[in-house]
Amino acid sequence: MKKIVIAFTMLFFLSANSIFSQNSDKKGFALLELYTSEGCSSCPPADELLGRIQNEYRDKNVYILAYHVDYWDKQGWKDIFSNADFTKRQYDYAQFMGKEPIYTPQVIINGKTDYIGSQETSLRNGIKSALSKPLSTGLNLEVNQNANSLSVNYNVEGTSKNSRLLIAVVQKEAKSNVKRGENAHRVLSHYQIVRNLQSVDLNKAKKGTASIHLPKNYNAQDFEIIGFVQDMNSGAILGVKKV
Template identity: 85%
Template sequence: MLFFLSVNSIFSQNSDKKGFALLELYTSEGCSSCPPADELLGKIQNEYRDKNVYVLAYHVDYWDKQGWKDIFSNADFTKRQYNYAQFLGKEPIYTPQVIINGKTDYIGSQETSLRNGIKSALSKTASASLNLEASQNENSISINYNVEGTSKNSRLLLAVVQKEAKSNVRRGENANRVLSHYQIVRQLQTVNLNKGKKGTATISLPKNYNALGFEVIGFVQDADSGVILGVKRV
């Protein structure tokens, strides 16, 4: 059915305006069509790890009442997918769905279409540049950000991403399967840029956080159209 960093250390990423592809996957452990998409996005993440290609996997919660509750699901991610449905004029929402740069959606398991979408996105120039520096405290990360070239109503989103996980699913459409997940968004924090394009944001860390298993991906999004203007990994 279709339906990040060691204590007191600093990491920085230079800004540029080269083309980029931000792939936002909407998935669920309760959806039998999702595991192939999860595997494909993991493959793409590994293949493009040194390129301007970024993967974020949001686990939605509308499958949770179908016999299995996804431990990574979040109602806020379902709301984000609904927002994209309005931006793109494509309802109803479904899984597995991939949205590239906030502009175009794809069925998440269709490899040829996704690769063509990545190629097209990389051929275009980013309209915003983003500098990020991160320092870890005991239970949080402080992100210093500097954004240039934003739209009138843009915002910075900071995603805390768990790189990999496995789940033993006992019920639902994927009952008795061990599922592999990649680039799982554990937290997503929004920073309003209307009051300033430079500042510091603090993000609380998940309980199972470890420096090697997590990363932070920041991206600038136009709040009126949903279009992604620029992205960087910390």
């Protein structure tokens, strides 16, 4: 009789564990996309705030991507992390949300709502709201490095039509000595810097392998890969995964 009780207890424990794991995967998430620039004097407080949030929510379903836009580059200082593709992405969001003109520092949460990146209370309320909504799309990623590229095996479940998988190569931290422009003579700290963003069309296949180009200074300790699924009709982020 004792053996039967022990066996039943172990079976219950394993079943409960499985249910808990499944429910954990369904929990809400918050993907914060910061649009920033070394040439913008209003941006350093936002960069610092996102750095604190990143550290605070490190083990939770909160993910941060910092895109350095290029439209400040003509104001006396060229941001070493700036990329015209990131400016285009911000303009795309302006169309999705019907909000123009674009600005820095702007934070967009889950592709739906924007915030001034330095306004901490509003941003934290936005994170809380996003985390309260259940996950609708499943995403699994496996990464293998091959010389100067990564092979990313992906599997997506529950996507809408016209969805895309975006894979970001993210540098966790960096400092920059700014010599000119609005932040002249300041050493700026940056966090979760997007160095490369690659898009994968999911209309043909929800499962496959993507080859991702890596920056020259890439290493597994100082970088991470964040993948997310986006509805290209509305801009909404449907699911996210970090590896």
